[in-house]
Amino acid sequence: MDIDRALGRAWRDDAPWDLLTRLCELDDRLGGHPGEARAAELVGDALRDAGVRDVETHPFEMARWTRGRTALTVAVPDRDLEREFEAVALPYSPAGEVDAALVDVGHGTPEEIADADLRDRVALASTGTPVGADRRIHRMEKVGQAADAGAAAFIFANHAPGQLPPTGALRFGEAAAIPGVGVSAETGDWLREYADAGASVSLSVTADTERGTSRNVVGHLGPDTDDATLLVAHLDGHDVGEAALDNGCGVAVLLGALRILGHIESGLGTRVVVAAVGSEELGLLGSEALAADLDPDRLRAVVNCDGVGRFRRLRALTHTSDVLTDLATGVADDLNHPLEVSERPHPYSDHWPFLRRGVPAIQLHSERPDDEGHWERGWTHTRADTREKADVRTLREHAMVTALLIRRLASDGRAPPRVDPATVRERLVETGAKPGMVAAGIWPDEW
Ligand SMILES: [Zn+2]
Structure with missing residues (x-):
């Protein structure tokens, strides 16, 4: 199927919204809790249904709260x-x-x-x-x-x-x-x-x-090359609400993108690793476990769906990578889809374990149109993070942008240049983020 037909089918695809619904119906998706385990099963089934192969669940030990x-x-x-x-x-x-x-x-x-x-x-x-x-x-x-x-x-x-x-x-x-x-x-x-x-x-x-177990769901799409692009979203969420916006919508966008890419799989130049990770909210525990399993030198880039699909204003955080900035801007321009880009790095989501090992990273995020950039968190991390705030049109459009971005990354002849961790460190120092990371206990001992 060509890409235009695949994008066209996305307009009639209910699966991302259905997955969001099922996730929101679970009682408590906090890392290590039964709702998170059930979410991993639901996401695994949805990935298989999207044509993702070798879908496996990888449990890891963690501190359950x-x-x-x-x-x-x-x-x-x-x-x-x-x-x-x-x-x-x-x-x-x-x-x-x-x-x-x-x-x-x-x-x-x-x-x-x-x-x-x-x-x-x-x-x-x-x-x-x-x-x-x-x-x-x-x-x-x-x-x-x-x-x-x-x-x-x-x-x-x-x-x-x-x-x-x-x-x-x-x-x-x-x-x-x-x-x-x-x-x-x-x-x-x-x-x-x-x-x-x-x-x-x-x-x-x-x-x-106490000691507990959380889990990642991992699968593959496209040709079986050593080189791969990682598409990741966290499936856990806070226990006080439905975790619809953070990060049910991100998981739904990941699924929507995969269901588009599944139709054009034969056109992908390199492999896509798909991961829905656990325990992000407890400190990136799933993505740290994933980064320990994957060879960072084989990853062309990581595309992190955390915060995407929840509101209309799409943002791309490109973490010092000019090439990813150009790529994301190019994809958005092709679709005539508004996109705001920021290159400033931050360590507070699932791209971080990869970025700090030199993998170019982009986080797709979104905000309410009336936020005016005041870092408005709004309803996320409260009991009001519930499904009725999501919009099926936003999920669909952000999934399209994500699919086209992954297609570019997987099919370009050349991988984006590696990010120099020293540059990331410098930017974190320049932007004043270091003292806070030190206080939070997350400033790396080695870069
Ligand atoms: Zn999140």
Whole structure:
């Protein structure tokens, strides 16, 4: 079949939406939990149905985290006030009971944390990044720096309204040093006022971190060449919602792209390795296991579907690779599909274990049209990450762009040049990302 017919068939293909639906119906896809295992089965079946061959499940050991109860009470002695608020423990929060003064550290920037006295106190910070800041400050950076400053616990207040406590791992793959919980923007507003009035909080978290098993689903498409392009999406998600946007949509886009590529398989010049990985949200555990299995020198590029397909505004993060920037722009221009490109590298998704070994990497992502680039997270990592926010047209169009990008990568005579890890390191230093990565415990010892 030629590519135009394959693209045409995508307009009538229900399979990506159906897979998104099935994933959202699972109870809890957090890494190592039964819902994640069931998601791997569903994705494996969908890949086989798309014509992907030798589909296998690769289990790996990891630290499984399971939430228990979380309780938060605030006392303001001067006002003779005591109030309970809803709070949600964050993955890898240790269990603990903390009674301590509450300190507002704004957005939790390095400067704000350095200026505060956090010793044996509870830090309160927004999940947002200050308007006008030149980079997004990751949650792990905030909590890592607060723990280094002696904080007893951390409270993240969602910056987006809607009574939605946010979640997100406190650490990559292991229990964090101090308990961390999320509260809604509305609760955060009260807590800031109470912190100014000398409040103390009583925080109780029960949770378990124990040995568990997560899994990757891996298969192959196209000719059996040594050289391959990796197409990856994480199938795990946070347990508080349906994980529809993060990353059910990414998995659906991956499937949609494969169902297009399946029709033009004989035209692919080199192999495509397809991987739906587990435990991304717990610290890229699945993609690290995958990177240990694959020879990075044989990978032409990695295309990471994390955040794609959820909203109309398509973005390509090309992680210092000019060639991938040109390629993605060329594909989008051919389709007359708007695309924003950023070359700035970041370590917080599944391309990272490959990028750091020199594999050119592109992450496909998307944002709401009205976000104006303020790193708006919106509903993801909250209980409002649910399926009705997805749109079948967006899934379809992003799958088309992804398929054409993979086709180019797999069929070009020459692979894109390797990325020099030293360049990535330099860019991370230049853009101010290094201190946060160090605080989060993810700055590599060797490059
Ligand atoms: Zn994600």
